[in-house]
Amino acid sequence: MKAAVIDHAGGPDVLSIQERALPKATSGWSVIHIKAFGLNHAESITRQGGSPSVQFPRVIGIEAVGEIYESSTPELVVGEKVMTLMGELGRQFDGSYEEYALVPNAQIYQLPVEADWAQLATIPESGYTAMGSIKTAKVQSGQTVLVRGATSNVGVAAVQLLKAMDTTVYASTRSEKSFDYLTAQGADEPILDQNGELQTAATFDAIIDFVGDQTLNDSLSHLKQGDGYMVVTGELADTWETDTFSAFNIPWGSYLTNFQSTDINQSWLDEMFSLINQAHLRFPVGQTFELADIVAAHHLLDAGHVQGKLIVTTP
Template sequence: MQAVVIKEAGGPEKLIYTTVPTPQVKPGWSLVKIKGFGINHSEIFTRQGLSPSVKFPRILGIECVGVIAATTDSQRLPVGQKVVSIMGEMGRAFDGSYAEYVLLPNAQIYPVTTGLDWKTLATVPETYYTAYGSMLNLRLTSNDDILVRGATSGVGVAFLNLVKACYPGIRVAGTTRNPAKQDLLLNQGFDDVIVDHKGELQTDRKFTKVLELIGPATVKNSFKHTRAGGIVCSTGELGNQWYLPRFDPIMDIAPNAYLTSFYSGNVDGVKLNHMLHLIEGKHIVAKPSKVFRLDQVAAAHTFLEGRHSFGKVIVLL
């Protein structure tokens, strides 16, 4: 099969398109023929050597959509079944989705019932599931005033689309560290755009709910813009910082407010299918900002790292 293999940490040029043996099924694992997958910032971190647990050589890729090609669970995962896989240790402890086929633990393969085409479905798993779980944890109401910190990311755009579909008329502001992207955010549907300059929001506004996608690098500043009794959901780590140093919950959390989080590794098959049905039922337009081929994965990484990246980047096979 064709795959993209990385043998040592480095830049996008380390992602080599080559031929490798097609994996063979083993007890408790099934083979998925990949139809598409998203490119994620965490894969860029891994490529750069910033994931200590990942050993090279490795086929990266933490998500995919496709069909069962060979199975060890014919009842739940019959050959031809449309499936989604997210997270677990794919692309980390074992080879992932940057390939024509991927061998996955059965417990990490989720059968889905959906009429979405492959391009749309490939845009959804990691990005929309993360946004959907975060939306539920924020306990939104139609009266909320929402801030998305890191709004130009794929999860930020997905969250906006889900929220606007479920709560028509609700106001959602988005942040960007690049002022040149303000028009992109407004055209996407954000009601307001706030510039994030060196981790400080250039506004005095406060919000009832904050989706924090920059992560520990800006959580404390986000609470300065959270109303009493509000909720901050820390979901992303786009700020390349994993921990909160010198964090005093009593002083740093806004008065009577709440800090929660969502992690896309907490996958629930029922919740995943519910999200897909919501996208179909609400006619949510889930489309990628850019589509690449398998032999263009290195170019996809370059694009996602660039200043002009916006939204979700996918690869279709």
């Protein structure tokens, strides 16, 4: 089978397609025939040597969709459509940038959605992170919700899921040119994020923030007072900390927390699949590549100009 292997850290060119032996299922682990996977910035960081725990050579890739090829448990049936994400996939053990992957049974999940493989590959990391953020923000139907950094892949998944939950969705971008894109995803009202300030006086029942610490105080100023929830899920501005934060910036009686997709909550996954199926949601695919073109795909990932998820399909 073919695998995109990284022997040492570096630019996109360090991803080399190599021939490897097919993995065998072992106790507690099963083999997935990978059909497609989405690309993530976390993988670019790992490729560049920014994940100290990752030892090279390594096949990176933190998510995939495919079929069970060889199983070590009756709960995973050969041919079954599944997805996997996170855990130590593509970090402590080889990840998704290959045709077949050996994955712990505990992190293989059923994928009850009918769509082609490239479309399905938009779901695991972006969809689950969006759903986890929504659940962490304790969003209820009928509420007003702001998604800050909404043109991101996780952002548009959040917009679509929130719309399907009957909330009123406000969605921010730094470019008015993206307003139509956000409206097409289901946003009720796009909002311009200009020099770190949202161009609105509105406050919201819940805020899901993908921009992070750089705009933390501005986001908090738009959270309602009393029982509002704000969840920081991303650091698109790449700031990671702020020296201007005060606990008294949180509106009285409201809450600030974060979301991390490290541990997967099956009931949140089930709720996400229900929303996807009931509302026929389709998270946008930016561009698709074959595994052989993984270097070109990573160049595009690093450039960061494509709206929609970059997807790699395998035979």
